[in-house]
Amino acid sequence: MSNPNQPEIEARKGIDFGLDENLPKYWHSNDPFKTRLHDALQSTFPEGERYFISSVRAFRDRITDPKLQHEVKEFTMQEAQHGIAHTVFNDLLEKQGMPMKRLLAEHKNKTKEDERRWSPEYNLAITAAAEHFTALLADTYFSNKETTAGMHPKMRALFAWHAIEEMEHRSVAFDVMKDVAKVGYWTRAKAMVRATWIISYFMFHFADEMLKADGFSKWQRRKMFVKNIPWMYGPRKGILSSFTPNLLRYFKPNFHPEDIPVVHNYGQWVDVYDKTGNPHDACDAMIAAAY
Numbered sequence: 001m002s003n004p005n006q007p008e009i010e011a012r013k014g015i016d017f018g019l020d021e022n023l024p025k026y027w028h029s030n031d032p033f034k035t036r037l038h039d040a041l042q043s044t045f046p047e048g049e050r051y052f053i054s055s056v057r058a059f060r061d062r063i064t065d066p067k068l069q070h071e072v073k074e075f076t077m078q079e080a081q082h083g084i085a086h087t088v089f090n091d092l093l094e095k096q097g098m099p100m101k102r103l104l105a106e107h108k109n110k111t112k113e114d115e116r117r118w119s120p121e122y123n124l125a126i127t128a129a130a131e132h133f134t135a136l137l138a139d140t141y142f143s144n145k146e147t148t149a150g151m152h153p154k155m156r157a158l159f160a161w162h163a164i165e166e167m168e169h170r171s172v173a174f175d176v177m178k179d180v181a182k183v184g185y186w187t188r189a190k191a192m193v194r195a196t197w198i199i200s201y202f203m204f205h206f207a208d209e210m211l212k213a214d215g216f217s218k219w220q221r222r223k224m225f226v227k228n229i230p231w232m233y234g235p236r237k238g239i240l241s242s243f244t245p246n247l248l249r250y251f252k253p254n255f256h257p258e259d260i261p262v263v264h265n266y267g268q269w270v271d272v273y274d275k276t277g278n279p280h281d282a283c284d285a286m287i288a289a290a291y
């Protein structure tokens, strides 16, 4: 059953996170590995979001439900704004000496190849699967105080805004996939396996390339990876393992994204943002209300 508390989708435009050269290079816990893993993940967002928008828009003319038509419009606006904000940060990474042009070209070639190679239905199914990942960000990162404790406040605010909006539009690609493109269970499940692989591959591969560009040797990079295994995969609080239970719910045949409750401190972010227009204050309020 759908969640009656699912919030409306609201595209908030032109938010400035104040990201500039003053941001510490290793903004997450002063830790190269933790920072570069997040840098790598977020670096794929602009191209990923272009791919998501285009996968959904391929079915736009077949959508007859006015509510879903409206949601697709808002989804498109939100994703476009996310792309702009993360491009600002990717430009900063380039200035830091990260090989962003090369890495982003590699990612773009991969998504373009997928668009050529797979049917519109399968590309949409990969999009819906990836959207399930991003929808889980709010819960994984912001339901508790601990996960984001070492993050620079400006980066934390960027991730909080993105996580909030991902939760708001979490059903759009899924509903278009199921109700309009009529994608069946096995294609949806197969697409989730593929999306998991693609996201993981680019995150670790790009983090490694960035650490290499920082001057760390292969041996040093391996040591960093091993040292951070509990942070990533610790059984209860690992940042990646804490995704797993909700991620696996996607494989239930009658799954719908709104079956998962909205993160409990969603309202705090929205209330403060609506009053102040300040994403940093909104993020602080969300974290103050976290467990």
Ligand SMILES: [Fe+2]
Pocket (backbone or CB within 6 Å): 049, 078, 079, 082, 134, 162, 166
């Ligand atoms: Fe997004």
Ligand SMILES: [Fe+2]
Pocket (backbone or CB within 6 Å): 052, 079, 131, 134, 166, 169
């Ligand atoms: Fe999204």
